[in-house]
Amino acid sequence: MMKGQGVNKVKEKERNELQALYEEMRALRQAVHEEGNALYAEWKPGISRASFQLSGKNLAYYLALRRRDIRPLQGRLSKWGLSSLGRTESKVLQQLDAIVRNLALMSGEIKQLEDYPKTSEKFPGRKKLATEANALMGDAPNHRATRIMVTLPEQAAEDKDFLVRLLERGMDIARINCAHDDSVVWLKMVENLKEAQKTAGKSCRIYFDIAGPKIRVDAVSSEKVKPRLKVGDFFFLTADASFNDLKQYPIIVFSESLNLFDELKIDSPVILDDGVLEGRVVEQKPQGVVVQVGKVAKAKGIRVKPQKGLNFPESTFKMPILTEKDLEDLLVAVKEADILGFSFVRGSKDILAIQKTLAEQVGGEAAAAIPLVIKIETVEAVNHLPELIVAAASKNPLAIMIARGDLAAEAGFLRLSELQEEILWICEAAHIPVIWSTQVLENMVKNGVPTRAEMSDATMAGQAECVMLNKGDFVEDGITLLDAILVQSQQNRSKKTAQLRALKIAKKAWRKTKK
Known part of the structure; x- marks a missing residue:
């Protein structure tokens, strides 16, 4: 065989590969578009919040894409220097369209990119997620993208200077846990926090966490x-x-x-x-x-x-989402809270019950303006996460909290690491901010010294829009450490995307070769 013939055969083989890949991706894009639109059509009648419409549609497209195993495609796309679909969450259709257009050009289907018809649908992607996070949680600090939430101890009701120190260290959201103390203590915390904000010259959102139907040993x-x-x-x-x-x-x-x-x-x-x-x-x-x-x-x-x-991981109990205590606590919380959190939500019926109760207490329009946090702490909630998001975000500003304590107990520790990432992906697709909680820097906050595993966990937490610390004797030092970890981690990673800053190791190696 002559050299020229060998080169031509290689080129023909490559063209055939590109053509096959182009047809496959075009079919995938069409299927995702059709299936996503059909799913969104089911949701649309219940969406009264205009700002969630595009986000809901993007979530529908993401679910249509991820119901498939696309791993075989990923390697083939990477071979040609194309996106491997690993970061499509925030704008699914645009990512698919970009790949299809590039394959059309590479395979010879079109002569230039302008020849390929562009979609009329535009999704704002991560900018929309940032907008939602700012509206619900307050603007992120200038030096880091992830906010810090701190659970207030009873000390916060007695010591305003303690709250000033928390704010100065980096607390952005104060959590009042309604499972502990009482309304007298909570109101004193709120009063002290408002004064502390003036002293520190820093704003801080107040988050009331309604206890919910937690099953406990009495x-x-x-x-x-x-x-x-x-x-x-x-x-x-x-x-x-x-x-x-x-x-x-x-x-x-x-x-x-x-x-x-x-x-x-x-x-x-x-x-x-x-x-x-x-x-x-x-x-x-x-x-x-x-x-x-x-x-x-x-x-x-x-x-x-x-x-x-x-x-009880394999048992389902018929329990109201709001207990009698919760209903009483809400009467206080709706007057003082910037954000309301709800525990042990399992399905969309629970969301509707919460929204109905809020409407009865404060009126429909005021209730729809209340930012909600839905805590994901059961396997049942994970399995119904898309419908939970749609039910809540269709009417209220929404964030999702990954409550890893109860979730780990129900799902098992091995499954937890996978679930927390899946929750992050689905929420990003819906442009819903996430709060990463439970045992973050726990040893540091309680004993003053972090474990090595805690440092890695806190770095991973930087993928969320907010990270929660629990109370402890060393919570002030915990805030300082978490602030430093989050600042460092955002230089290397944004959500699932690696940030390729210059590596010090690479610089040193390069200097050695020059010598």
Whole structure:
């Protein structure tokens, strides 16, 4: 074979590859467009908030794209220096159109880019996400893109100077956790925070976190002074406060949640204290269930204490999204909060119930202006995330909180890392800001020294629009450290996109070659 013939065959093979890739991408783009439009048509009648219309449509396109396994396409696109579809979230159709247009040019379908028809649909992408985040959370500081939220301890109700220090260190949003303290304490926190903002010369949003139907241990009965549970032990779980058969069951755990234990069947998993203890139902009784411990965090066992959370990953309970306490707390919160957060939301019906309650309390127009935070802490909520977003953002400004404590207990630690990224992707597609929460720099905040894993986790958190720190004796130092981590991480990464700043290692290597 002559040299020229070999070159021609290579060129012909490349043209055929490009042509096949062009046809495949064009078909994908068309399918995503049609399927996305069909899904958006179902949502559109319920969208009363005009600013969510394009975002809702982009979310529909993203879901249409991601219902497919596009991994085989990614390598083929990268081979030709084209986008591998790894960062399409914020403007799906434009990204697909750009790839198809470039392939049309490369394969010879068109002579110049202008020959390819452009779509009439334009999506603002990450600019829209930034706009939504600024409107809901306040403008990000000049030196970093991610805001810092801090859970206020009771000290904030007594010490205004403490709040001034939090603001000066970098707190952008103050969280009042309605699961703790009472309205007298909360109102004092708000009063002190408003004064502290004047002193520090810095604004700060106030976020009221409504407790919701959290299932907790209300009481523990045992003949032992400090009852402990180890692997293989049994305990009785009941909603009957009068049940006290300690001879047969040495440890009885009581939770007053109604309509609960009827849903628990033999082999149903039971999680205590965010995964510190895992067990399974081994026997059903009229008064409750017998649970055998399968795993505990410590070999010597763990203490069983009131107020610890209970999770049931494979069971669904019919519980109102707002308890009687929540309804009372809302009467205070709607007057003082810049943002309202809601816990244990599982489906769009819960969103509608929340919106209905707010409309009854403050009026429809005022209720629609209230920024909401929906906390994702159950597998059921993850599975319904798109419809949760659409139901909430169709009427209210919205952010999503990844509440990793309960979510890890329900989904398992291995699945958690995958879920938190999926939530980030879907929210970016809907232009919805995200709050990254639970155990961020926990050892630092509580003990004054961060673990190595915490540093990596806090860096990962920089992909969100806000990161939450919990209260602790060293929370001031925790804010300072988190601020530094977020500033550093944004130089290297924006969402999923690597920022290719000059590497110091590369500079040093280059200088050595010059010598």
